[in-house]
Amino acid sequence: MSSPRSRSVSGWVVLTFVCAAFWPARANTPAPANLPLAQILASMEHRNQMQREALRHYRAVRQYQVEYRGITTIEARMNVEFDYDAASGKSFRVVSQSGSKILSEKILKRAMESEIEASKDNGASALTPANYRFQLQGSESVDGRPAYVLSVEPLTGSKFLYRGRVWVDATDFAVAKVDAAPAKNPSFLISRTQIQYTYAKTGNFWLPQRSRSEARIRIGGTAVLTIDYGTYQVNWDKPHSGGAS
Secondary structure, eight states, X not given: OOOHHHHHXXXXXXXXXXXXXXXXXOOOOOOOOOOOHHHHHHHHHXXXXXXXHHOOEEEEEEEEEEEEESSSEEEEEEEEEEEEETTTEEEEEEEEEEEOHHHIIIIIXXXXXXXXXXXXXXXXXXXXTTTXXXXXXXXXXXXXXXXXXXXXXXXXXXXXXXXXXXXXXXXTOOEEEEEEEESSOSOTTEEEEEEEEEEEEETTEEEEEEEEEEEEETTSOEEEEEEEOOOOEESOOOOOBTTBO
């Protein structure tokens, strides 16, 4: 299955398909244990492996929105039923859509396609020393929970990687927040892209909560893609058909 990091890259990969259409908390909480970076990374990988093995399926209704503000303002919205199954992978079903049909087809639907593409090669997008150079910058609070702050620098210019900062929950060693830019500029017409992702705990699992990708267009204007991931149903009892599991 895809890891949360795999999903986090798909938002800005969509920018490669469209040139000019589109395309974050401190609190007084105890500091986490003073662990070395190597131990933090090893604990992250261990937790990711446990989640991959335990997370059989989940689903939610997502809300996608893209808005471009420049000479004119155009937008599109889409509600999508998302389903993941460890055996069959991901599937999307559009429930409703409104606004610009071009943006819906060329951006929102492409966002879904790029997420599937990223999930097919977890190794290429995994948040591991094979893909990134890490530095431990300290600790902060995310939604009242202590977290380690890591700077990440990609080792290659892959479209699935990013550079920036990652907040890792100090108790569960799960990624809680990402603030980054793509390792590779999606288009020469894009001057800057900034991506923010937040994750939340559902039961024992950490899953995407919200993403926001903002792109500044060289010819003028700003485009923003947001995804609200909805309320998850996790590891429910799926119905059986014809004896097949």
